[in-house]
Amino acid sequence: MTHSKSLSDRAGGSLAGIAVLEGSFACAKSQILRVEFDSAKPAEPSRGFPLATPLSAAKGQKAGRLEYNRRPSRHRRNSVKSVKRKSPKVGFVSLGCPKALVDSGFVSLGCPKALVDSERILTRLRAEGYEVAPSYSAADLVVVNTCGFIDAAVDESLDAIGEALAENGKVIVTGCLGAQPQKILDRHPQVLKITGPQRYEEVVAAVHQYLPPKHEPFVDLVPEQGIKLTPRHYAYLKISEGCNHRCSFCIIPSMRGDLVSRPVGEVLREAEQLARAGVKEILVISQDTSAYGVDLKYAAQPWRDVQRRARFYDLAAALGELGVWIRLHYVYPYPHVDQVIELMAAGKVLPYLDIPFQHASARILKLMKRPAAAENTLERIAAWRRVVPDITIRSTFIVGFPGETEQDFEELLDWLRVAQLDRVGCFEYSPVEGAAANALKQAPVPPELKAERRARFMEAAAEISARRLRQKIGRKMPVLIDRIDRDADVAVARSASDAPEIDGTVRIAAAGSAASILKVGSLVDVEITGAGDYDLEARLIAPIH
Numbered sequence: 001m002t003h004s005k006s007l008s009d010r011a012g013g014s015l016a017g018i019a020v021l022e023g024s025f026a027c028a029k030s031q032i033l034r035v036e037f038d039s040a041k042p043a044e045p046s047r048g049f050p051l052a053t054p055l056s057a058a059k060g061q062k063a064g065r066l067e068y069n070r071r072p073s074r075h076r077r078n079s080v081k082s083v084k085r086k087s088p089k090v091g092f093v094s095l096g097c098p099k100a101l102v103d104s105g106f107v108s109l110g111c112p113k114a115l116v117d118s119e120r121i122l123t124r125l126r127a128e129g130y131e132v133a134p135s136y137s138a139a140d141l142v143v144v145n146t147c148g149f150i151d152a153a154v155d156e157s158l159d160a161i162g163e164a165l166a167e168n169g170k171v172i173v174t175g176c177l178g179a180q181p182q183k184i185l186d187r188h189p190q191v192l193k194i195t196g197p198q199r200y201e202e203v204v205a206a207v208h209q210y211l212p213p214k215h216e217p218f219v220d221l222v223p224e225q226g227i228k229l230t231p232r233h234y235a236y237l238k239i240s241e242g243c244n245h246r247c248s249f250c251i252i253p254s255m256r257g258d259l260v261s262r263p264v265g266e267v268l269r270e271a272e273q274l275a276r277a278g279v280k281e282i283l284v285i286s287q288d289t290s291a292y293g294v295d296l297k298y299a300a301q302p303w304r305d306v307q308r309r310a311r312f313y314d315l316a317a318a319l320g321e322l323g324v325w326i327r328l329h330y331v332y333p334y335p336h337v338d339q340v341i342e343l344m345a346a347g348k349v350l351p352y353l354d355i356p357f358q359h360a361s362a363r364i365l366k367l368m369k370r371p372a373a374a375e376n377t378l379e380r381i382a383a384w385r386r387v388v389p390d391i392t393i394r395s396t397f398i399v400g401f402p403g404e405t406e407q408d409f410e411e412l413l414d415w416l417r418v419a420q421l422d423r424v425g426c427f428e429y430s431p432v433e434g435a436a437a438n439a440l441k442q443a444p445v446p447p448e449l450k451a452e453r454r455a456r457f458m459e460a461a462a463e464i465s466a467r468r469l470r471q472k473i474g475r476k477m478p479v480l481i482d483r484i485d486r487d488a489d490v491a492v493a494r495s496a497s498d499a500p501e502i503d504g505t506v507r508i509a510a511a512g513s514a515a516s517i518l519k520v521g522s523l524v525d526v527e528i529t530g531a532g533d534y535d536l537e538a539r540l541i542a543p544i545h
């Protein structure tokens with residue numbers, strides 16, 4: 001056993017610290033994204049990260065044939081930020097606390113929801129005095145947070161477990177694939193413990209069992225917002241787990257169970273802490289954000305001395321009081337979503353909706369058993385745009401679903417041309433073990449035809465994207481700075497239309513001459529000076545804060 005491989009090598013990053021892998025096969029089935037988090041200094045070139053190719057591109061695309069209407073991202077390859085460097089409190093402990101820190105490596109695979117799980121587990125472990133290790137050899141054990149949405153993700157997770165075992169030897173497995181323990185044990189019988197998704201307590205208990213905590217009052221201090229694995233200016237806020245729908249291509253409900261919403265007071269307190277800790281953008285995530293609170297019968301709780309109901313609208317309205325960007329993901333086009341559009345018009349939440357439409361043919365949507373399949377989505381989108389002309393709508397689609405005819409596909413293309421969606425991703429359908437769609441008595445679409453349809457779809461989507469972006473030239477808008485590229489003399493930012501990692505960017509020229517203003521996490525006003533297919537160019541007008 002070598003114990004020499006760096007966890008940051010795994011993440012392709014360059015600094016000591018925690019390595020986090022993200023490959024999203026989430027509800028929207030939309031993202032094959034890998035997040036390696038922000039660094040105080042620019043990323044060095046990758047040093048041979050073993051999962052980079054299979055997860056972020058080749059494997060994900062082979063399995064799901066995913067493609068966004070954006071070019072390959074530069075900012076997906078950030079480096080790993082040292083937890084010690086991020087937090088003065090942690091740095092103090094590492095510099096001389098006589099009581100040795102207990103190190104625990106952590107590898108996280110999966111969607112933003114899995115990332116939130118990782119954050120919670122890490123926050124808890126950190127609060128108990130565990131430190132995050134920079135390498136397998138420095139870790140006393142490794143926790144692997146897995147993804148199991150599609151077969152590629154299962155392979156990915158099993159490979160990651162195998163690597164952690166080879167490099168370290170002591171491995172605890174959690175996350176979606178943990179719901180199928182036999183699959184893991186068949187390949188890796190030597191893992192110490194397997195827990196399913198959202199089993200934070202079990203993960204922590206297992207860590208206690210195999211690596212008892214060493215109590216030290218100084219290391220019990222955690223930042224108010226917990227250990228965030230995202231850059232500190234944005235954070236994901238998970239509002240519920242599970243899903244009440246049963247889309248025929250999806251096995252998430254069988255892995256994560258029915259919808260369980262977090263109490264509204266708890267969600268709002270967490271959001272408030274994030275805002276107070278300096279987070280500028282909160283990304284609301286769940287499997288079905290528009291269904292929030294249904295299981296709680298919309299039970300109200302007090303927050304800021306007012307009773308708030310656990311309802312999608314009420315939650316969005318309350319979050320809108322925080323004065324930070326609120327971005328809504330995984331929303332379905334139900335009539336009650338219209339109310340939230342009013343909040344967008346009032347500037348309370350970002351005019352941005354992430355809606356996984358998946359298809360437009362009524363026949364295919366029925367075969368897919370999609371929520372809100374009967375809604376007239378074109379009418380709804382047009383109504384939203386009448387209220388908020390600038391609303392950005394992002395979505396994902398699946399082409400080549402069993403039984404999809406040329407006519408179904410043409411219907412989808414026609415729908416897209418009318419809908420004029422801003423941001424679009426597309427999968428070629430690939431069967432998932434255990435999914436109801438496998439039993440559909442429908443003719444499979446041949447692989448070459450799926451590929452052809454995806455290419456045609458993405459071509460249409462790219463034209464729409466480019467046209468819509470061109471219309472922004474000359475406009476002024478606030479943007480949030482994610483990264484400074486000193487070599488290229490640009491600041492890479494995002495507007496209200498761009499979710500991190502999955503959408504486009506706004507590149508602000510001559511960053512060097514405005515170095516005192518252009519800082520990571522700053523909000524600034526820019527004027528758009530140019531547009532590509534997916535990204536914008538801009539010049540700085542003024543700082544906001």
Ligand code: SF4
Binds near residue numbers: 027243245253288
């Ligand atoms: S069943 Fe449908 S709505 Fe629920 S998580 Fe799966 S794809 Fe999303």
